[in-house]
Structure formats: C-alpha cells, structure tokens
Amino acid sequence: MASSPVPNKKIGQDSSGIALFMVIAAVSVLAILVSEFTYISQISQMIAYGALDQAKAHYMAKSALKLSLLRLKAYQFAKNKFSGPSAAAMGIPNSLIEQIWKFPFSYPIPTNIPGMTISDKSLIENFEKESGFDGKMSAIIESESAKYNLNLLVANYATAPSPSPTPSSAAPPPPPSSDGAQKSLTDYLGDMMTQKFQADPDFAANYRDFRLNDFVDSLTSWADQKYTRRTPPNQDKVPMKKAPFYSINELHMLPIIDDDLYNLFAPGLTVHSSSTININGIQTESLHALIPLMSKEEISDFYKYRDSDEVDNHFNAADDFYKYLTNNVAVFKNNQPAIEGLKKEFQNAGITLDTSESQFKITARAEVNSSIRTIEAWVTLVPLDPKSAVPISSDPGLKIIFMKMM
Numbered sequence: 001m002a003s004s005p006v007p008n009k010k011i012g013q014d015s016s017g018i019a020l021f022m023v024i025a026a027v028s029v030l031a032i033l034v035s036e037f038t039y040i041s042q043i044s045q046m047i048a049y050g051a052l053d054q055a056k057a058h059y060m061a062k063s064a065l066k067l068s069l070l071r072l073k074a075y076q077f078a079k080n081k082f083s084g085p086s087a088a089a090m091g092i093p094n095s096l097i098e099q100i101w102k103f104p105f106s107y108p109i110p111t112n113i114p115g116m117t118i119s120d121k122s123l124i125e126n127f128e129k130e131s132g133f134d135g136k137m138s139a140i141i142e143s144e145s146a147k148y149n150l151n152l153l154v155a156n157y158a159t160a161p162s163p164s165p166t167p168s169s170a171a172p173p174p175p176p177s178s179d180g181a182q183k184s185l186t187d188y189l190g191d192m193m194t195q196k197f198q199a200d201p202d203f204a205a206n207y208r209d210f211r212l213n214d215f216v217d218s219l220t221s222w223a224d225q226k227y228t229r230r231t232p233p234n235q236d237k238v239p240m241k242k243a244p245f246y247s248i249n250e251l252h253m254l255p256i257i258d259d260d261l262y263n264l265f266a267p268g269l270t271v272h273s274s275s276t277i278n279i280n281g282i283q284t285e286s287l288h289a290l291i292p293l294m295s296k297e298e299i300s301d302f303y304k305y306r307d308s309d310e311v312d313n314h315f316n317a318a319d320d321f322y323k324y325l326t327n328n329v330a331v332f333k334n335n336q337p338a339i340e341g342l343k344k345e346f347q348n349a350g351i352t353l354d355t356s357e358s359q360f361k362i363t364a365r366a367e368v369n370s371s372i373r374t375i376e377a378w379v380t381l382v383p384l385d386p387k388s389a390v391p392i393s394s395d396p397g398l399k400i401i402f403m404k405m406m
Helices: 018-082 085-090 094-102 118-131 178-199 201-206 212-223 248-253 259-268 284-290 296-306 318-328 336-349
Strands: 105-107 136-143 276-278 352-354 359-368 371-381 398-405
Touching (some): 318 336
Antiparallel strands (some): 105 136, 359 371
C-alpha cells in the first residue's frame, strides 16, 4: 500500500502564531481604550463636581452678602429709633447699636465661645447638620467713612453731603480746591510713612528717598482730566487714565509704587465713599493724619473719652467734636481762630465731619471644598429726613454703589 506524500514545510511558513499576536494586539487596544474612557469619565466627574462646588460657593457668598445688607438695614432702623434722647432715656449706648454691623459673621457657627451652654452647643450642631450647607462662609462689614477718598482730588467729583438735611436758606459750601485736597492727602500719607519709619527701620532705609509729592501729583493726574501735571511722564507704566478712580487696585498702575507701598497706603484709602468722615468711628492713623497737631497722648485720651464703657461720650454733632478740641487739645485751647482755621482747611480739602456711619464695605467669602468665591460690595445708607412724614418702620434704604465678584 502506497503512503501519501508528506508536504514539505519550509522554515518560516508556520502561521500558527499570527492568531496569538492578533489577540494580544486587540487586548492591548481594548485596554488602552478602557483606560482612556475611565480617565475621561473621572475628569468629567471632577469637572461636574467642581462646577457644583463653584455654584454652591457662589450662592453661599450671595447669602452672606444679603445677610450683611439685612444687618445694615437693622442698624439704620435701630439708629433712627434709638438715637438721641430716646436712647439715653432707655439706657442704650451707641456702642451697642454699632455692634449690629461691626460683629463679624461666620458659618459654621463657632461653639467654643466662653459662656455657651452645652444645650446651646447641641442646638447649633443640630442646626448645622440639618442645614445642608457643605462649606463655610463669612462676612465682614467695614466702615469706609474713616478712610480718605482718592476721588476728592477731582474737584468736580468731590461732594460734602450731610446726613441731616440742611435748611433751604443755607448757602451751599464752595467746591474743594485741588491744591487743598493734594495737601490733605500728602499730609495723610506722610503721617502713615512716618509711623511706618518709626516701627520698621528696614522700610525707612528703603524708602527714605521716596518723593511723596510726586506720587500725589501722579494720583491727581490719573484722576483729573483737567489737571496739569508737574512731574514728567517718563516713568509712567501706562498712560494716565484721566478719570476718577473706580478701584484701589489702580494704584498698581501708577509710577514709583510697589507692593510694600501699596500695602501701606491701601488700607487707609477708598474710592467709593463720600468726603464725609465719621468722628465716632475714625481710627488712630486717620485721626492723626486728619489733625496732625494732636500729640500721641492727646489722641490716646481722645479714644479713652470717646469709647468709654461707663459713659456714652459719642459725639452727636460735629460742633461737639470741635468743642472737645477746644477743651482738651493744647493747640486749640481757648483758640477760636485755630478752630476756624481747621474748619477752613477741611472745607478746602472737601472734608465734612459726621457722627454716624453711612459708607460701608462688605466682604462676603464662601468656600466649598477647593472652590472659593468672594464678593465685595460698597454700600451707602440713604439717610432719612427726621422732619418728614416717612414712618420709622419703612425701609431705611440701601444703595450698592459698586460690587465685584472674584
């Protein structure tokens, strides 16, 4: 019996390994695709959660802002209701009314306050669990009335409103002069630098040649279209704006100012308040700059008198402040011409003294995981005419003059 011939296979013609190679390649491609799809899904999920956290933070910041506006309304209502003789008769100090807006707000509500009972802590903890808030928020209300308004450098922009209506027969005050505003600002900033020099020798060594007059000249040129600049523009980073300031951050665009100088000047300056300064809320640096003839001891005595816990010594009118200067400050004692000169200086600089807060800055901040939202708003309280027929329970009025979200 004849046998069938066996095929003669050459080396390299065996195709049994091709299938295995194709399977390995397909599995590799599928693994890459699965990994890519998983990565894209994770990224999309993170983006979605991040957008949700941003939305939560945004609305929590808005909630903190609205709570702050509500506090300001409550403050003006209490101020109108309990100011003057009625407050004295009821034993309500002005300092207590001021706490309506001064006390900072934060959430979660702190439970480590001294004097808080265990039951109060339990109520707060239960409220936080049931509230559904995932993050935290805070709101700070600051007075802008004690800061220097840079827009006073523009004579047509500066105004001197009074919280109480003026009689129709009273002549309107003359507009402030640019020279007076520049001198006032130069003295104000110069006093800041002097105090900084005394506290920080390194700062004094770095900025001992700083030309403050040139800086104020640049400020005026930036804000006033009609102002003729005295210093050459060769150091300007950007062309002068020739319009009033809308943000303190614009100081960064001016020549010869760096971060150290900005951090020194910015806390004492504003661009959103009027030219009114509240003497019941003015701080040490502003008072020293406002009246540089007061010694440190006299300034210390002023705050001991005004902020006394035993007697309500808050001033009810600007004349009460001038009387205090006449009786307690050496350079003004029994010196009516000096008092009149001070009033004239304030008038030339466009500065009006007031006894109540009317300009505020609200900083509302919310944080949800890694998302942070901040809202800054400058608010003016619209004063009521005490002689009008407007009922005291009506809306006192709030005006947001500028707001930014970050």
